[in-house]
Amino acid sequence: MLGVLLSLIAGAPAGAFPAGPDGAASTEEITRAVTAEQLESHLRAFQDAADAHGGDRATGTAGYRASVDHVVERLRAAGYDPRVQVFTVPYDEDHEHDHDHGHDDGEGMAAGPRVTYNVLADTATGDPDSTVVVGAHLDSVPESPGLNDNGSGAAGVLAIAEALAGTETRNRVRFAWWGAEEINLNGSGHYVSDLRANDPAAFDDIALYLNLDMIGSPNYGRFLYDGDSSWGGWHDGSPEAPAGSDAIEVAFESYFESVGLAAEEVPIDDGSDHLVFAGAGIPVGGLFTGDSGEKTRQQVDLYGGRAGTDYDPCYHDACDDLGNVDLQVLEEMSDATAAVVLGFASSEIDDAATLRPPDGWPRRSALEELSPVLTGLMVWGAVVAVVAGVAVAVRRRARAHR
Template sequence: MPTRQRSPETRRHLPPSAKRLASAGASVALVLGLGLAPGTANADAAVLPTLVTTDGIREHVENLSTIAEYNGGNRATNTPGYDVAADYVADQLKRAGYRPKREKYDYEMWDEHSEPVLTQLSPEHREFTPEDDFATMSYSTAGDVTGAGVAVDYDSQDSGCTADDFAGFPDGAVAVVKRGSCTFTSKTANAADAGAAGIVIANNQEGALLGTVGEESAIPTVGSTAETGDALAAAGDGLELRVRVDASVTEETSYNVVAETKGGARDNVVMVGAHLDSVPEGPGMNDNASGTATVLETAQQLAKLGGPNNRVRFAFWGTEEQGLIGSTKYVEGLKEKERERIALYLNFDMLGSPNYGRFVYDGRGELDGSLPPPSGSGAIQKTFEDYFEQEGLAAEPTEFSGRSDYSAFMEAGIASGGLFSGGDGTKTEDQADDYGGTAGEDFDPNYHTPADDIDNVNWRAIDELSGGVAHAVETYSESTLPVNGVAPRTFRDREFRPDQVGDLWLR
C-alpha cells in the first residue's frame, strides 16, 4: 500500500457514532420501506448503513480466520485456503438470493524460491541485506550475474526511461537507475536491450522498493532503498556488482467470485470489489478479510432493500497479491459495450488496520503520487467525504497509486473510488490527533506478515469505514448522476410528449 499524504483541509477527530456497533434490531423494520431518494448524499436518510453492522462483518472475518487456520494458515491464490474461502463467499451470497459465478482466468504465476543477492564487489566489498536494503522485483527472471555497475542518468526523474539513456552502455554491465516517471518494465526492457546483464532500480523515497515488472523480465531485476542506490551511483567507475535472483514463472489458472443484484438497470452497473486472497505468509485478516467481509455483508443486506435502480455487481478478486491479476483479467476480458455499462467501481482493500486512518481515494487527482483519475472519480470522493463529515469524523485523501484492484478500472476509463485504513505508511502526530493510535508507527505493522490475524483487526476502524461503504453503495444503487450523468430511470424513462414542433401545435 502507498505512503499516505495529508490534506491541509483534514478535520479534527470527533467521537464516532456507536449506532452501528450493535445489530440493527427491530427498528430497522420501520425504515425498510422508505428507500433512499435518488441521488441523495444524506447519511441520515440511508438505510443500508444501519443494516450493515460491525457484528455482521465480524462474523464473516471470524469464519475467514477459521478457514485460514485449518488450511495452511493462509488464503493465498491456488491454495486450499483460497478455495474454501471462495466456497464460503459463494454460499453466503446464495443464501442472500444471489447467483454467484466463478469466473476463471489464466495467468503467469511468479515464485521466488530463495533470498536474492546484491553484493558490491569493488571498490570495496559490501553485502546488502534483503528486505532492508533491497528486494526482488516480482516477475524478475532468474539469474546470477556479475559485472561493472553503471549508473544511468541517475539524478534524473527519467532515469532509464529511454533507449538514449543507455547510449554507449557496456555490454554485460549491471545498470543502476532511479525510480521516476516511467514504469519499471520500461527501465528493465531498455537496460536489457542495451546489453545489461542485470538492473538495480533505486527508490526515490524511504524504504526498499517493492515493485513489479509486470511480466517475466529478460534480466534479473531488484529494487533498492534510496540510500543503497545513492551509494552505488557514487562509487564511480570502479563499481562492480553481483545480482542473483532465484525465481520461476509457471502457467496457472484461478478465478474471481462475482455476483450481482437481480434488479436494476443492466446498462448502468455499479461495481463493488475487494480481493479475497491473502499473501502466503499469513491469514490476511486485515489484508483483506476486512474488505471481503464488509463487501459481503453489504451485498447480503442490500438484498433486503428490494430492487435498486441500478444493477449492483459485487466482485471478490483472486490473485491480487501477485500483481492485481484477477481484477485486471476481469477488465481485460470485458467487451467494449460491457465496459461502457459499468458506471463506476468502488474498491475496499484493508478497512481494519490496527493503527488506522480514514482514507478516501484521491478522485480529484490532487496528490502528487496519484494516477490521473477518470472523470466522475472526484464525485465519488465527495460522496465519501460528505458521509464522514455528517458523521463528525475526520478523513483525508490518499493516493490513487495503482496498488490495488481499482487500477485496471481506472486504466479503462471507469470512474473509481473507495476507502482504505492504511498499510505500510507511517502515522503522523496530526493523524494520531485525528484518528487516535500511535504516531511514528505504521498504520498496519502486521502488513504481509503472519501477525495479520484476527487479534490485530481494529473493529472501531471497521465500524466507521463500513458505514461509508454501505452509504456509497446505497447511494449509487439509486443514482449515479453526479458520476456519469445518468439520471434515475424514473427520470430517464419519462414519456416525451411535445405540444409543438417548431411553430406548429400538435395538441
C-alpha cells in the same frame, strides 16, 4: 443576487440524504444493516480457512478456495446467484521467490500456472446500462492469513451485499471478490480485459468502481482516494483519475461529514484493484486505513492511536490474523461504502455525461469548488508581489547610486 451567491457558497446541509425510490432502503437502514457482528463472522470464516490450510489464503491454495466457498455460500443464502470466474495466473520464479513459502496443500506450490477464481454477484434489480461495481481482493500473501489485507475489505463487500439483498435499486450493483491481487492485480485485470475483449457492451455499462482494501488497520487512519488531484498529483507511471472520480470522493466526504467522522485523502495510485479500472477509463474511488506507513502526530489528533508506528504493523506478516483487525473502523468504513453504493445505485446516471455525486446528496459548495482556482490566484498574486518588490528595491538602489 447576494442571497443567491451566499446560498451557493453555503452548499447543501450535511446529512441531507434522500430515501431513494420506492422499495429501496434508506441510507440509515442500509448502514444499520451492516454490523460489527456480521463483519466479524466473515472474518472468522477467513481465519478458519487459513488455519485449516497451512496458515494463509494465497492464490492457488486450498485456503483461498475455502474463502471463495464462504463468499459463495453466504451470497446464495442472501438470495444472489453468484458466478465464479475461473482464470489462470502466470506464476514465475520471481513470484515464487517473493510469495511462496513452499507448503503443499493439495494443489502444489511450484512455479507455473495456477488456477484461481473471481466471485461476482449482481442485484436482482437495477438498470444494467449503469452498473455500480464494488469490489475487494480475497487473496492473501503466502506469508499471512491476511485478515486485514484483505479479509477486511472482502468482509465489508460481503456485508454490504447482504444488507442490499432484496432492496430495489435504480441501477444494478455488482459485487466482486478478486483473486490474485497479490500477483500483479491479476484477478481484476482478467475481469476487465475479458469484458473488453468478449463483451464490450457490458464493459461500457460500468458506471464506476469502488474499492475496499485494508479497511480495518489497528492503528488506522480513515483514508479515501483522491479523485480530483487536489492531494498533490500522481506518481510517475500511474494513471490519472478518470473524469467523474471526483464525484466519488465528494460522496465519501459528504457521508463522513454527515456522521461526524474525520477522514482525509490519499493518492489514487496506491497499488490495488482500482488501478485496473482507472487505467480502463472508469471513474474510481474507495477507502483504505493504512498499511506500512507511519502514523503522524496530526493523525493521532484525528483518530487516536500511536504516532511513529505503522498503521498496520502486521502488514504481509503472519500476525495479520483476526486480532489484527479493528472492528470499529471496519464497521465505519463498511457503513460509508454501503451508503455511497446505495447513493449511486439510487441515482440517475447519464452515460453521456460525467459522473455526478448521488442525487440529492450534499455537494461541494461553490467556494470549495473554486478553492483550487483561488489557491492558484493567491500563489500567482504572491509571486507577482515578490517580483514587484524586487523591482522596487532594484530601482531604489539604482537611484541611491546616481
